[in-house]
Amino acid sequence: MPDVDAAPGSEESRAAVYTTLAAGQDLRTELEIKRSRFITVLRRTETEAAARDLVAGLRREFHDARHHCSAFILGPDRSVQRSNDDGEPSGTAGIPMLEALSRRETTPGVTDLSDVTAVVVRYFGGILLGAGGLVRAYSESVSTALDAAPLVHRTRLRICAAEVPHAQAGRLENELRSAGFVMADTSYGAQSTVLRLALPDAPDTISAAADRLLSLTAGATVLMPEGTEWVDVPIS
Structure with a gap:
């Protein structure tokens, strides 16, 4: 499906400070759920072009995977938010991934993560997960990666x-x-x-x-x- 825009939310603008990934290498994690492999890659990105470059690079690297689903949030005020299901049933991949990013509490009660792109590469294992199972799998994949991600205040x-x-x-x-x-x-x-x-x-x-x-x-x-x-x- 095409990219889906999400509203930035009603929280107060954080134009002076926000949280992002520490600069450096991509962070990668992997989950196996009912024989399907979910490989999650997080990268710090400050532009849509950089976010799309990550997706394109992973499509080349994992060229034999069935899906390369993505979500990203950009800008100090988190004004740019996009997601893409990449062939999964509508709303079962990109949006759950985006929600895992946008709702992430970087400190108790604070959801200000931005300038981050998440891509989940899925290798289908032959067992259908159903809509609910896919939502949980993609959300958990991003949340698990964020658990291991080094963060900084920008x-x-x-x-x-x-x-x-x-x-x-x-x-x-x-x-x-x-x-x-x-x-x-x-x-x-x-x-x-x-x-x-x-x-x-x-x-x-x-x-x-x-x-x-x-x-x-x-x-x-x-x-x-x-x-x-x-x-x-x-x-x-």
Whole structure:
């Protein structure tokens, strides 16, 4: 069947922070239900093109499988939600998969998972599962994969930069991390290193970080606010 759009839901927009998969390799799990194999692949995706690339790649890899069902949620506010039954009876695969993603509580009472695509590859085992059995199988496949998935908070933060001598950069970065600050990308020039801190966009927080850096460098380094970026923050 064609892709099915799902309403984003009525929950408050989470444009400043949401939960997603940790960056890295695809996560794969497998269930066997009444001789059918259900291979689930989760990938962090930020665009529809990336989500569809995952589906296309798995169609090539598992070219002899009967079904390659998919669901994805994209965007900080989870505004893009799609699902596809790929030949299974209407509503028995893609929508249960999408609901497993959209209803996933990343912390108690919070359902904010986004920028994630799930594909379930099914090898038919010869035993019909029925509509209810298929719904449970596809939902369980995605839920089981999510149980094993490493998650991070994707947060919109203010980037503040500090130019420091190369010889001090490693020590200062370790000191700042130890103090609980989140570090963004570091860059290296011919004469100096630019450390970047990712901070909540609040004047008191930025001021506290600037004071800490001044203390660590005996007043020699000034923290300069830059733009904002989406930054992965580990879930404590």
